[in-house]
Amino acid sequence: MPRFALAQMNMSSIYEENIAKADYFIEKASKEHVDCLLLPELFTRLYFCQIEDYESFSYAEERSNSKTLKHFQKMAERFQIVLPISFFEKAGNCFFNSLVVFDKDGKDLGLYRKSHIPTGACYEEKFYFAEGDTGFKVFHSSCGNLGIGICWDQWFPETARILALKGADILMFPTAIGSEPILPFDSMKHWQNVMRGHASANIMPLLAANRFGKESIGDSSMIFYGSSFIADEHGEIVSSFNREEEGLLYKDFDFQKIANERQTWGVFRDRRIDLYSPILKKDDTSI
């Protein structure tokens, strides 16, 4: 059975420190016989989208020429571990919030560009990122078919459903989420419940890896709430961190057994695709 892990990490303003921390968890996961390790979203930097700053575009890297990707490709091969790596991508005249998956032999399994881009106080992603143009992607790795979305993608049942329809065995979401300084919300439970819904509705496990701790950029600051978790195929949380822990969670999954249950349950048989076209509208009240 493949073993899946996530790392919950506190990020620094120093790129090299973040790389070193990720390396530490990759090596640690390898020792624990982990087959695939999920790191948080944009883990090589502070969450620069907290403010709109033209200087931060300098963090972006071209996929074919990325120091970050080259490094983790080597790490994947060296430690024989599947690594989905979130990075800030420059591509021609566009910038994307992207992710590449490296298989255990270091093979590049493809690129995904975050589809749903948030904006609002402390999450100014529409300033930096174009909406992803790859569509949703399942990565066919040596330890299973990985259905991966990025952060805000996790709030949309459509993301999870499409990944399931594309043959995912497991859903994975690198994330950077925390306080809403302007809104009176603590969204932690809400955030978990939405993803527990994806796992249970699609009858497949789910991992969400978040950063934690306070980050200040200029006059702005926010607190990321950690609470990374692994949910089983019924949406039950089987392992989780609190809001301030750093570390690794892992769990083994029998994808064949889960696929059998998914088949037995019959929801994919009974979907009414002839009735679902309203999902292709933004609004269906006024028509």
Added chain:
Amino acid sequence: MPRFALAQMNMSSIYEENIAKADYFIEKASKEHVDCLLLPELFTRLYFCQIEDYESFSYAEERSNSKTLKHFQKMAERFQIVLPISFFEKAGNCFFNSLVVFDKDGKDLGLYRKSHIPTGACYEEKFYFAEGDTGFKVFHSSCGNLGIGICWDQWFPETARILALKGADILMFPTAIGSEPILPFDSMKHWQNVMRGHASANIMPLLAANRFGKESIGDSSMIFYGSSFIADEHGEIVSSFNREEEGLLYKDFDFQKIANERQTWGVFRDRRIDLYSPILKKDDTSI
């Protein structure tokens, strides 16, 4: 603020007893100033779909000529309460698992026919019911826009999302679910998690009303697991029954406040309808 209630009930083999029990809860709800009461699926009978029996088709009623509907229409008006009523519908050469909503003045707000029809041991609905042909429906009642699905519909994120896109303030599911005699599952938590996912992803409250207790039909028997619940707009369960309680749960909802939060959160703004066409396929792995 409108007050929403659900009744969890144990059903009898005698139609009149079930009607009397529903009446009891309607009157009780009215005394508690409930604006809308949700009763379980097909509550006037034992869950006859437990077996395939041609005799059971005799339970079906034509909408325009239904003793059951006429009765509850009068009850709605008499007790000034909105009543979604689940019933076994005969329509021409077809039979449906249907629902009509009566407003406080007894006005018929429309018909919904269950879209997703299950089958399998103890849930032989495909034997009785044609797939619903109405599409998903939001009922515009005097206490809010009611997005109502029926039982198996509740397992599909598409149901909830489409009801939200059609302007629902609240999601409601009359249900009959319990043991899986042939499968090694207890699906109760799974069942709750899927619907908590709908509530949280669409940022609106949800009610699920189930029957409970053992029912035997011929040589077959099964146990319905109750566990009816009310979830808030973050998917947290705010009120619930255990597996063997009979009674009424209710909760007041400020739909304007919830709508404000839904707007603030931005998920409906950021949906990528240009990427969702795979949802209109049964499978997207082989293409």
